Amino acid sequence: MIGSPRVHHRQTDSTNARARELASAGARHGTLVTAGEQTAGRGRQGRSWETPPGRALLMSLVLRHLGAARELLPLAAAVAVCEACEAVAPVRCRVKWPNDVWIDERKVAGILIEGRPAEGWAVLGIGLNVNTDRPEFPPELRAAATSLRLSAPGTDPALEDVLSAVVGALEARLGDQPSGVLDRWRQRDALIGQPVRWADGAGVGAGIDDTGALLVDVGGRRVSLDAGEVHLGPAT
Numbered sequence: 118m119i120g121s122p123r124v125h126h127r128q129t130d131s132t133n134a135r136a137r138e139l140a141s142a143g144a145r146h147g148t149l150v151t152a153g154e155q156t157a158g159r160g161r162q163g164r165s166w167e168t169p170p171g172r173a174l175l176m177s178l179v180l181r182h183l184g185a186a187r188e189l190l191p192l193a194a195a196v197a198v199c200e201a202c203e204a205v206a207p208v209r210c211r212v213k214w215p216n217d218v219w220i221d222e223r224k225v226a227g228i229l230i231e232g233r234p235a236e237g238w239a240v241l242g243i244g245l246n247v248n249t250d251r252p253e254f255p256p257e258l259r260a261a262a263t264s265l266r267l268s269a270p271g272t273d274p275a276l277e278d279v280l281s282a283v284v285g286a287l288e289a290r291l292g293d294q295p296s297g298v299l300d301r302w303r304q305r306d307a308l309i310g311q312p313v314r315w316a317d318g319a320g321v322g323a324g325i326d327d328t329g330a331l332l333v334d335v336g337g338r339r340v341s342l343d344a345g346e347v348h349l350g351p352a353t
């Protein structure tokens with residue numbers, strides 16, 4: 118059972134920070150932290166996650182004993198978020214490797230996984246823009262970000278309904294065999310056939326291998342990337 122117990126904060130710095138504290142103190146598998154507002158929402162590699170109060174799903178789950186599921190957790194979580202979005206709004210979601218969720222090439226959700234493998238836990242943080250209007254995004258994000266409301270005008274999903282959909286989808290995907298996770302992820306691959314560039318090179322997205330690493334065709338060569346930053350865009 119994931120999603121219980123649940124701690125809700127009207128405002129906190131970061132739900133991932135709260136969930137990490139709970140995990141360190143022994144919180145059980147499935148413990149959920151949510152917030153109406155974050156004052157220091159975190160992205161990966163020191164970046165920030167910006168959302169106006171009350172407009173986004175901000176959640177972090179303590180996960181334990183993942184075993185083999187740990188390796189593909191970023192992919193399984195992204196698939197679950199896609200499925201949940203599609204269950205509550207008439208949208209089609211794709212994933213930019215490894216786990217940015219996009220609608221029409223705009224980011225609707227981000228995922229931040231932190232953990233202490235030695236202590237046997239991970240924290241899965243999800244930020245999902247639900248009812249955000251365009252002017253509510255910081256100016257530098259307006260072109261690149263979207264919300265369910267913006268992508269499916271006329272729909273106004275309640276945050277609690279989106280939360281239920283995400284928890285239900287996660288429950289299902291975390292129970293999948295690795296081959297099932299990989300199949301579902303591959304059907305949503307936003308980078309396949311697209312120009313891709315990263316710190317040390319550029320090429321064309323060629324899917325993922327069975328460990329979840331990104332494959333890129335570079336000239337006649339195929340390279341695999343399992344860390345670092347990948348950008349979609351002109352391969353210059």
Ligand code: BT5
Nearest residue numbers: 131132133158159160161164166167227228242243244262
């Ligand atoms: C992520 O990082 O996408 C992971 C975001 C995880 C946020 C959740 S919210 C609940 C939990 N508690 C936390 O403190 N964090 C997690 P990354 O791939 O590094 O992307 C960060 C980048 O996304 C930023 O530098 C912006 O360019 C962009 N961004 C920031 N806020 C955004 C938003 N609301 N919607 C779309 N893009 C955003």
